[in-house]
Amino acid sequence: MTLAVHLADADYGWVYVVVGWSLTGAVLAAYFGRMALRIRRAEKSLPPEPER
Amino acid sequence: MGVWREAALVVGKDLRIESRSRVAISQIVPFGLIVILLFAFALDPDRGILARVAPGLFWIAVLLAALLAIGRAFATEEQHRARDGLRLAGLDGGAIFLGKAAAIAVELLVLEVILGAGVVLLYDVNVHGIGILILTALAATIGLAATGTLYGVLAAGLRLRETLLPLLLLPVLAPVMLGATRAFEDGLEGAPGDAWPWVALLGIFAVLYTAIGVLAFGPLWEET
Amino acid sequence: MSGAGATHTVGRDRLLDPRVSRAFGWASLVSLVALGLFGLWGAPEDATQKEAQRLMYLHVPSAWLAYLAFGVTALASLLFLWPRTRSMVWDRLAGASAELGVLFTALTLILGSLWGRPVWGIWWAWDARLVTTAVLFFLYLGYLALRRIPTGDPVGAGKRNAIAALIAFVDVPIVHFSVEWWRTLHQKATVFNPQLSAHIHGVMALTLWIGVIAFTILYVYLLDRRYRLAALEDEMEQREVDLAIAARVGTPRDGGTAPDPVEVGR
Numbered sequence: 154m155t156l157a158v159h160l161a162d163a164d165y166g167w168v169y170v171v172v173g174w175s176l177t178g179a180v181l182a183a184y185f186g187r188m189a190l191r192i193r194r195a196e197k198s199l200p201p202e203p204e205r
Numbered sequence: 206m207g208v209w210r211e212a213a214l215v216v217g218k219d220l221r222i223e224s225r226s227r228v229a230i231s232q233i234v235p236f237g238l239i240v241i242l243l244f245a246f247a248l249d250p251d252r253g254i255l256a257r258v259a260p261g262l263f264w265i266a267v268l269l270a271a272l273l274a275i276g277r278a279f280a281t282e283e284q285h286r287a288r289d290g291l292r293l294a295g296l297d298g299g300a301i302f303l304g305k306a307a308a309i310a311v312e313l314l315v316l317e318v319i320l321g322a323g324v325v326l327l328y329d330v331n332v333h334g335i336g337i338l339i340l341t342a343l344a345a346t347i348g349l350a351a352t353g354t355l356y357g358v359l360a361a362g363l364r365l366r367e368t369l370l371p372l373l374l375l376p377v378l379a380p381v382m383l384g385a386t387r388a389f390e391d392g393l394e395g396a397p398g399d400a401w402p403w404v405a406l407l408g409i410f411a412v413l414y415t416a417i418g419v420l421a422f423g424p425l426w427e428e429t
Numbered sequence: 430m431s432g433a434g435a436t437h438t439v440g441r442d443r444l445l446d447p448r449v450s451r452a453f454g455w456a457s458l459v460s461l462v463a464l465g466l467f468g469l470w471g472a473p474e475d476a477t478q479k480e481a482q483r484l485m486y487l488h489v490p491s492a493w494l495a496y497l498a499f500g501v502t503a504l505a506s507l508l509f510l511w512p513r514t515r516s517m518v519w520d521r522l523a524g525a526s527a528e529l530g531v532l533f534t535a536l537t538l539i540l541g542s543l544w545g546r547p548v549w550g551i552w553w554a555w556d557a558r559l560v561t562t563a564v565l566f567f568l569y570l571g572y573l574a575l576r577r578i579p580t581g582d583p584v585g586a587g588k589r590n591a592i593a594a595l596i597a598f599v600d601v602p603i604v605h606f607s608v609e610w611w612r613t614l615h616q617k618a619t620v621f622n623p624q625l626s627a628h629i630h631g632v633m634a635l636t637l638w639i640g641v642i643a644f645t646i647l648y649v650y651l652l653d654r655r656y657r658l659a660a661l662e663d664e665m666e667q668r669e670v671d672l673a674i675a676a677r678v679g680t681p682r683d684g685g686t687a688p689d690p691v692e693v694g695r
Binding site for chain 2: 564567568570571572574575578580582585586588589592593596597599600603604606607608610611614
Binding site: 164168173195 | 468469480484488536539540543546655665
C-alpha cells in the first residue's frame, strides 16, 4: 500500500490512530453482536431451566 | 516388566515395522531431500546465500519431514486394531511414550545424517566443529521427537489429523528451531563455544517435553 | 458439580448471575467510552510520537488481556485435569477464555503494527515480545482448532484440550526467553520498544490505567457471555442426544461408534 509508505511520517499518525481505533471498535462490536445473536437464538430454542 | 523394558519393546516394534515397510527411508527421506533441492531453486545458488542460510534450511527440512514421520508413527497404530492390542498388553503409558518417541528419534537422526550430507554437498558448506553439530542434533531431535509424539497422540484418531498436527506442533517447536539453527551456525563458523548455551536450551526443552510426555501420554492414549 | 454427574449434565450453565453480568456489560461500555474520551482527546499528544501514541492506549491493554485470558485457560485446564475438581465447567471456561485470548492477541499484533509504522517506520520487528505474541497466537489458534473437532466423549475431549492448553502455556516462557536471547546475542539494539518507557506519567498514565481496567471489565463480561453460549450449545447437544436415544430405546445407534467389544479392565 503505497499510501501507507508515504504516511510513515509521524505527522500522519492520526490516520493510523483512526484505523486502529475503528478497527478495534468494529471487531469488538462484531464479536459481541454475533455472540449475542447466537445466545438469543439458542435461548429461544431451548425451554427455560428444565428441572434436572 | 520395567518401564525401560516395555519402552524397548515398543521401540523395537516400531523400528521393525519401519524396516519392513521402509516408508521412512523410501518416502520421508526423499521428501527431505526434495525440500533441500527446492530451497536451491528458491534461493539462487549463485548469490552465495545458500551456504550462509544452510543451517536454517536444514532444520526446516527436518521439521517438515518430522511431521510426516510422526503422522506415520500413529497411523500404524490405527491399522488392525493395533491400538487395542497395545492396550491389552497392559504396557505402561509412559513406556509406550518413551518407546514411540525413541523410534521417531532414531528415524529422524538417520534422516538428519542423510540430509546433512545433502546440504554439505549441495550448498557447499564447510564443516568445522562436527562434534557440536552432533550434540546439537541429538538434543534437538530428542525434543522434536518427544513433542511430536505428545502431539501425535493428542491428534491420533481425530478427523483432520493431518492438517491439525502441523498447526499444533510447529509453534511449540519454535525454540527448537531457534536453538538448533543458532547452534549449527556457531558450530559451522568454528565458534563452538557460542553454541553451548543453545545446546543447553535444547537440552532443557528435551527434558521438559519428555517429562510431560511420560506423564500425559497414558491418559491421552486411553482416550483415542 | 462433582463426580460422575458433572460429566453428563450441563452443570453450571452460566458464570455470573444475570444481573451481575448485565452490570459488567454496562460497566464495560461506560469504561470503554471513558477510554475513548481520554485516549483520543483527553490525553495530550506525545512529544516524539505525536498522535500515533494514542494507539498505545489500546495496544497495551489488549496485550494484557491476551495474557490474562490464556492464564485463565491454563488455570481452568489444570482444574479440569485434577480429578477432584473435574467438571465440564472448567473445560467450557478454558475454551471461552482461549477464544477471547486469540481475539485479543490478533488485535494486539495488528495494533502494534499500526503503532510501529508511523513511529518507527516499520510494520514489524523481530524482538522477543512481538515474536512471542505471534507464536502465542498460533499456539492457541491450534488449540481452538483442536477444540472444534467433535468427539463422542466430552470428558476425553476435555482432557485432551486441557493437556494441549498446558503444553502450549509451558512453551510460552521458553519461546520468549530464547527469542530474547537470540536478539541480544546479535546485538541488534531494539530501537523498536513498544512498551512504556518509565517516562509515562500524568494523563497518559491515567489513560493507560483506564484502558487496562476497561478491557479487564470487558473481558469478564465477554467471558461470561461466551461461557453462556458454550453452555447453551452443550445443552442443545445434550437434548439431541437424549432425543436420539429416546427415539431408539434399547437399540444401539447403527453407523455410529458401536460399543467396543473388547473391554479393557481398569
